[in-house]
Amino acid sequence: MKSLVILLFSGLITGCRGNSSHSLPPKLLLVSFDGFRADYLQNYEFPHLQNFIKEGVLVEHVKNVFITKTFPNHYSIVTGLYEESHGIVANSMYDVVTKKHFSDLDDKDPFWWNEAVPIWVTNQLQENRSSAAAMWPGTDVPIHNTTPSYFMNYSSSVSFEERLNNITTWLINSNPPVTFATLYWEEPDASGHKYGPEDKENMYRVLKEIDDLIGELVHKLKVLGLWENLNVIITSDHGMTQCSKDRLINLDRCIDNSSYALIDLTPVAAVLPKINTTEVYNKLKVCSPHMNVYLKEDIPARFHYQHNNRIQPIILVADEGWTIVLNKSLPKLGDHGYDNSLSSMHPFLAAHGPAFHKGYKHNTINSVDIYPMMCHILGLKPRPNNGTFGHTKCLLVDQWCINLPEAVGIVIGALLVLTTLTGLIIIMQNRLSVPRPFSRLQLQEDDDDPLIE
Ligand SMILES: *[C@@H]1O[C@H](CO)[C@@H](O)[C@H](O)[C@H]1NC(C)=O
Ligand SMILES: *[C@@H]1O[C@H](CO)[C@@H](O)[C@H](O)[C@H]1NC(C)=O
Ligand SMILES: *[C@@H]1O[C@H](CO)[C@@H](O)[C@H](O)[C@H]1NC(C)=O
Ligand SMILES: *[C@@H]1O[C@H](CO)[C@@H](O)[C@H](O)[C@H]1NC(C)=O
Ligand SMILES: *[C@@H]1O[C@H](CO)[C@@H](O)[C@H](O)[C@H]1NC(C)=O
Ligand SMILES: *[C@@H]1O[C@H](CO)[C@@H](O)[C@H](O)[C@H]1NC(C)=O
Ligand SMILES: *[C@@H]1O[C@H](CO)[C@@H](O)[C@H](O)[C@H]1NC(C)=O
Ligand SMILES: *[C@@H]1O[C@H](CO)[C@@H](O)[C@H](O)[C@H]1NC(C)=O
Ligand SMILES: [Zn+2]
Secondary structure, three states, X not given: OHHHHHHHHHHHHHHHHOOHHHHOOOEEEEEXXXXXXXXXXXXOOOHHHHHHHHOOEEEEEEEOOOOOOHHHHHHHHHHOOOHHHHOOOOOOEEEOOXXXXXXXXXXXXXXXXXXXXXXXXHHHHOOOOEEEEEOOOOOOOOEOOEOOOXXXXXXXOOOHHHHHHHHHHHHHHOOOOEEEEEEEEOOOHHHHHHHXXXXXXXXXXXXXXXXXXXXXXXXXXXXXXXXXXXXEEEEOOOOOEEOOOOOEEEHHHOOOHHHEEEEEOOOEEEEEEOOOXXXXXXXXXOOOOOEEEEEHHHOOHHHOOOOOOOOOOEEEEEOOOOEEEOOOOOOOOXXXXXXXXXXXXXXXXXXXXXXEOOOEEEEEEEHHHHHHHHHHHHOOOOOOOOOOHHHHHHHEOOOOOOOHHHHHHHHHHHHHHHHHHHHHHHHHHHHHHOOHHHHHHHXXXXXXXXXXX
16 A cells, blocks of 8 residues: 555656656756845845745845855855864864965966865766856866866956856757856955945945846846756845944054964954963953953854864954954945854855745755755755754755644644544544434344344
8 A cells, every 4th residue: 555655656757757858967056246235125125136035935134154254255165064064164263283374366286176176066966067258266277177167267347247158158058068056256246345334325226236137147047948948046244334543453552573473363363372372362362351362272163163284373353343454544435354253254045946845945054055955956966964954844845844834833733633523533433322222122122133033
């Protein structure tokens, strides 16, 4: 009986899948709009993005990784690893052993990236599959000797239209087919830094432009016939918070700049002492009530930011909205990089496609959970990572998931059914007990029968 049900069921499923497009391998386009703070979605209008969400899923808050900077977070999304485990621990790094430097302008040495394997490499190791990138940190670097089959060298001057045109061309025309693709755009990060997120007028304009780009993306996918079968994730690396000239921490007021080297400055400073570490630490410790000063071994475990040679002996973490400077004026009106438990640092995630539910809203996941979800969609075996696939099950059509309100509903429903059943049984028993004497009479009559015979 059980096997019959399973047979019927699998027959149903293969019957639905049997046709054309579904037999092709699943495809996924991963899109990042840099610095898209989660609550922009509540505070501004996004007609195109809201339409995308209406037919797909939304995760309102994605808890990202510390430090909440661009390169580290983009690499966590595609590896599922905390920064200490994937090795891109900042946008500016120094390795004491090799004496190598890394910056967002000088990022092409695979040395920095090889501590992890991003999903585009794993995808390409599968037979008959290739990956493509219209930019994303690391996609123009031969990581483990492998770049995506199709990629662009990073250049901020390439328009969104050109990135979109080229990535969709690759998604359509390539053999072996491109099954994983990335698309990266610098806004609203650049404007968030320039104006600060509290500049409603300028942010309104910039965010409307972003929404129009999302409109173009969806339109293009529909025109090309990709819309129904392509899975699309739109997300971001981090949020943005307002800074102020009244919230400056000037390290030069506290310590002689010759006693240490600064590898990274704000809002998380990476300090490499040139003299006795304890002395440097003691001076910085009392420098400002608006930043936390940690010896590497004392960095809180919740940051998962300790076990890597590229993390310097002392780090300074500014409070939200505070800027660390060296005797200079305020460099930017908006910034990110702060504590990843701050909701202003969180991005969102929206997704659409055959793998995702339609019209489902979810409260929160971690950015490291995106990787195992993407591997599941693509049918790839995930590499060891810090994400939890279970956190994303509610987003996926092929997974069974109950969230808390549903669970409460089911329990109440079950109790109602039980109560009703019990009631019915009691009534039935009462009804049955009425004709009892009667049946006894009948029985007695029956008993008499043999006598008659
Ligand atoms: C199956 O494919 C055929 C031809 O490719 C098409 O006419 C038909 O509509 C498809 N059926 C479904 C359920 O997609
Ligand atoms: C790869 O593609 C070739 C040619 O289309 C096909 O013969 C082969 O079975 C495919 N391999 C896999 C694992 O899908
Ligand atoms: C990227 O730049 C390198 C060095 O400038 C060049 O050799 C390579 O062909 C470029 N690749 C692409 C895909 O444009
Ligand atoms: C996009 O594709 C066009 C046409 O193939 C090509 O000329 C152009 O160089 C590509 N752009 C980038 C940034 O690779
Ligand atoms: C800070 O800069 C000002 C000039 O802008 C200079 O006069 C002052 O000595 C500097 N202070 C320190 C501690 O470097
Ligand atoms: C250290 O401060 C002096 C002036 O106080 C300045 O001339 C010098 O450039 C600073 N060095 C660094 C590495 O910032
Ligand atoms: C560093 O300085 C502290 C306090 O000033 C001192 O106790 C310690 O011995 C010094 N360590 C070294 C290695 O010089
Ligand atoms: C994160 O995952 C890596 C790879 O499995 C593992 O080595 C590391 O210990 C994990 N980190 C935490 C905090 O669990
Ligand atoms: Zn930024």
